[in-house]
Amino acid sequence: MFGTTVDVMRKWADRWPDKPFIFSENGTLTYLTFNQRVNQLANWLVNQGVEAGDNVGFMMLNCVELYLGLLATHRLGAIANLWNFRLSKDEISYLASKVDAKVVFVSPEFVPALSGYGNGSVLVSGRSSPQGGLHSFGEVEAMPIDEPNAKDPAENDLSSVIYTSGTTGYPKGASYTHQTQLLSAIQYCLEMGLNLGSRGISAAPVIHGGAANFFMAYFFIGGAFIDSGKYDAGRLLELASRFDATELMAVPTQISELLKVAEQTGLQKESFASLRLIRTAGSPYPKDMVERIHRTFGCHLLNTFGMTENCSNVTSMHSGYDPESSWTTIGKPTYFWDVKVVELDDSSPGMAREVARPGRGQLVVKGPQNIEHYYMSDITPRLEDGWLFARDVVDLNPSGYMQIVDRVDSTILSGGENVYPQEVEMFLKKHPAVEDVAVTGVPDPKWGERVVALIVSSDPNLDEAEIEKWCIENSGGLARYKRPRRVVFVSELPKNVFGKLERYKLKDKFHAVLASEKSDGSASGG
Incomplete structure (x- = not known):
């Protein structure tokens, strides 16, 4: 074909x-x-x-x-x-x-x-x-x-x-x-409007599925690709400007770094006159990031959602075409793909029941590139009649736009209530002194699990009491049972090369901080 x-x-x-x-x-x-x-x-x-x-x-x-x-x-x-x-x-x-x-x-x-x-x-x-x-x-x-x-x-x-x-x-x-990779390249070309004059640059490693597909798109359309080398925000901006990049791919943490460098060095958007679009995926970002991209680089953001298991992105949101209210969502299904949001209780065999709009459930996806088994392995992803269970919890709004809440297996069960770490993290990131945050659950004899937060901040005055006070003052944004019962401060969070939080390391990091505090006899503080 x-x-x-x-x-x-x-x-x-x-x-x-x-x-x-x-x-x-x-x-x-x-x-x-x-x-x-x-x-x-x-x-x-x-x-x-x-x-x-x-x-x-x-x-x-x-x-x-x-x-x-x-x-x-x-x-x-x-x-x-x-x-x-x-x-x-x-x-x-x-x-x-x-x-x-x-x-x-x-x-x-x-x-x-x-x-x-x-x-x-x-x-x-x-x-x-x-x-x-x-x-x-x-x-x-x-x-x-x-x-x-x-x-x-x-x-x-x-x-x-x-x-x-x-x-x-x-x-x-x-x-x-070969066919699935070229099919993904076609989809990327359609979504980004690529042509013979397009020039892409990737801050993300091309060894990653999304960035590999990004590279393949320019190869397929007959465009050009700019080698970024080892990632450095300032150097990447210089290369993008020098070689007239038209599209840039980066994860949200990298976009934040690129914006910070551009703003601190006084780079004007005229330096990026050719840049049309920044493509991202992998983690949530604040709405003001979209506005800063418009202001600093004079271009739009394309937020996408996909999985290693389907060699593609399944949904997308374009800040130039989708309504402003959707700018922090993963958007709607792309060409070639169908999605459904089904009930979270999927213990029974077969396909779970689809939830109505608005509603919350887990995402299942269907398209031509879903894999049926892992390479040289007996393990298989869960498929029901061609529908792949993404294992992501999403909120579906009345217009059909989807917002990632968290991974199904990241859910904290506290006192019989489900708490989604990513939801709590987005709330805590609104505090002006919180630079980054991760939330996890630790065993609790009374509640089963309790919510704890690991916070990165350069503010020496920020402490656990201030976070607790702020949560109470802003209680309209987060239910009481979702508030962190303990907060520790760390210099960095465990993330992989693509900027994704490595949640499986959080519990060990949390307990290591507590052990260090106990041995030092010090209180938690920024």
Whole structure:
């Protein structure tokens, strides 16, 4: 139906050989030169024994070698396994061994995480010769620029595997085909209005599903992609301005940093005259972020919701077209996707009953890219007649706009009442001295669980008593049973590389702070 990424690469190299595809601080690659570099790398992979169906690992920051590696792997019909570089050494070793990766692409910073891995070749980005028998891209430059002698993959062959964050047990892999990846690229192009003149830049790592699809969209449409390298807010803004980025992808925490840098350095929106849209996903954000984006960058925000398990975003909200009242929501379903909000009590087999508007329930989604099983695993996501249970609790308003409340498995059961941490966090973030906050539940002999909060603040005068007083004064915004029964102050919250809160670490962090306070004999304070 759509062909493969190999077909796309050949098409654009032939039709627009001189059109820029990759902009970076080290120069520009046209579609023709990029294709030739892909061929060189594919030939090098063949020399390492990589064949169709083999697994190739990636643990890299954003870099030109990553983009080349993805498409060189696809060219051979091999499967690109994208690993979060913040996984532990044990998790990386587990994944590399489990999939028997013939080659692992790695940024120099992450070489130590692969120490002891001896099942395949390790290719380090950059031209300098690494130590210890590792390979560098200097070797690749000596390879022929002609296509390797390899059979083309079919559109339903596996192309990539993206791994979940591994919050319970080892990370699970969601496998994508050439067709599902190109289908996602088409959807991204439609949503963002991409064309031949579009130029994207991503603050988020391209090893993540959303950012990988973002990259693929510019590749599919014949646009251009700006390499951001290792994320730095000031540097990314400079690159976006220098290379006339038209769209930018970043998670909300990164957007906050970009806005802060732009505002503190006095950057004017004229510096970003070409920027049309900032795309985000992953966590909630305040409404004033949308207004600050309009004011500082002169562009709109596209907020999206999707899952690793469906190689796409399922819903979206566009601040230029959706009503202002929806700006903090995940919007409505995108093209190709249907959604339903069903009752939270889903203990019975089969599909739970759909809730009426307005209402609260859990989100289920249906579309052409839902995976049916995890890669090389007996574990399967929950599917009912093609509907995938997202495990997210959402509020559905009368107009059909959805607001994420929390994860189903993050719910705190206190005194027989359900408390959703994200709801409490959004309330506490309204306090002017609260910079960041995470809420979790800890065991309580009376209530079953009690609500506790971990707060990040640079205000030395902020303490637990002030938070308690503020909650009482603003009791109209949060029911009494949802208020934190204990507050501790921390310098940072545990988050993954995509800015998502690692909730499974919160209880341990909370108890560690309490233990530290007890040993120091100090009171909790900012």
